[in-house]
Amino acid sequence: MTAILKFTNVSVARGNRQILTDINWTIQPQQNWAILGLNGAGKTTLLKMIHGDLWPTDGQIEVLGNKFGQTNIPALQRRIGWVSTALQEQLHVNDNVDKIILSGKFSSIGLYEKYDETDLEAARQTLRNLGGAKLIGKSYSILSQGEKQLILIARALMAKPELLILDEPCNGLDLFAREKLLNQIQQLAQRPDRPALLMVSHHIEEIMPIFNRVLLLKQGRIFQKGERIDLLNRAVLTAFYQQKIGIEVLESGRMAVYPN
Numbered sequence: 662m663t664a665i666l667k668f669t670n671v672s673v674a675r676g677n678r679q680i681l682t683d684i685n686w687t688i689q690p691q692q693n694w695a696i697l698g699l700n701g702a703g704k705t706t707l708l709k710m711i712h713g714d715l716w717p718t719d720g721q722i723e724v725l726g727n728k729f730g731q732t733n734i735p736a737l738q739r740r741i742g743w744v745s746t747a748l749q750e751q752l753h754v755n756d757n758v759d760k761i762i763l764s765g766k767f768s769s770i771g772l773y774e775k776y777d778e779t780d781l782e783a784a785r786q787t788l789r790n791l792g793g794a795k796l797i798g799k800s801y802s803i804l805s806q807g808e809k810q811l812i813l814i815a816r817a818l819m820a821k822p823e824l825l826i827l828d829e830p831c832n833g834l835d836l837f838a839r840e841k842l843l844n845q846i847q848q849l850a851q852r853p854d855r856p857a858l859l860m861v862s863h864h865i866e867e868i869m870p871i872f873n874r875v876l877l878l879k880q881g882r883i884f885q886k887g888e889r890i891d892l893l894n895r896a897v898l899t900a901f902y903q904q905k906i907g908i909e910v911l912e913s914g915r916m917a918v919y920p921n
């Protein structure tokens with residue numbers, strides 16, 4: 662089976678600054694990855710490369726079977742969903758959510774393409790499938806942060822992506838909104854037509870068991886990568902953060918983590 666993503670000896674430098682060094686990483690189908698790293702570790706740079714927005718200084722990148730340098734990047738980008746709070750600022754916020762979700766089908770910010778009622782109904786159904794039926798027809802501008810994130814996920818799903826990047830999806834959410842969104846992501850991960858998920862988070866407690874692989878990024882290098890169970894433990898995280906970490910495994914399989 663074709664790998665979702667393959668990085669071979671990938672490095673990025675800007676001026677004399679080495680941002681990422683020697684990244685070797687493969688995402689296989691059926692894997693969902695979480696990336697953890699402190700501020701400035703290089704997570705955003707890594708995501709931008711996956712999306713073809715940024716080119717490596719060294720190494721090879723292959724995404725969804727396409728080798729960078731031999732592929733049409735805009736066509737590839739249509740196969741990758743991207744959810745981030747940065748995207749929220751680019752949307753036409755006075756549109757209603759049905760239209761914003763539909764714009765994802767065309768990988769555009771506004772609705773410039775022709776669409777009809779069937780298209781709009783498909784957008785609404787995508788939102789219903791995510792548990793957001795009560796948001797249908799509302800203006801995006803009045804939604805809470807958690808509701809906006811759900812709309813962005815629905816929007817990304819409209820293009821039926823094979824890879825969905827969730828860049829700090831719980832950013833700015835209160836405890837309850839966060840749990841609701843995580844639950845919706847969990848349900849998405851259990852659907853047969855689901856995309857591979859790649860989530861960046863600063864919070865280990867957000868890494869649900871559906872994220873069966875973890876990449877620990879530190880100062881532009883992979884500190885460790887592999888099975889969630891092998892990495893999210895006291896010994897590895899204490900070495901990663903260079904700070905004593907206490908961990909409690911919750912019934913859900915998620916973890917509560919605190920400095921110890």
Ligand SMILES: Nc1ncnc2c1ncn2[C@@H]1O[C@H](COP(=O)(O)OP(=O)(O)OP(=O)(O)O)[C@@H](O)[C@H]1O
Pocket residue numbers: 675678680698699700701702703704705706707
């Ligand atoms: N174009 C650039 N020129 C020089 N330095 C850059 C450039 N882009 C990023 N950097 C630096 O590279 C490092 C990694 O940045 P990046 O945004 O990838 O980190 P991050 O892990 O996403 O951080 P955060 O969690 O704070 O968002 C940072 O120190 C940043 O200042």
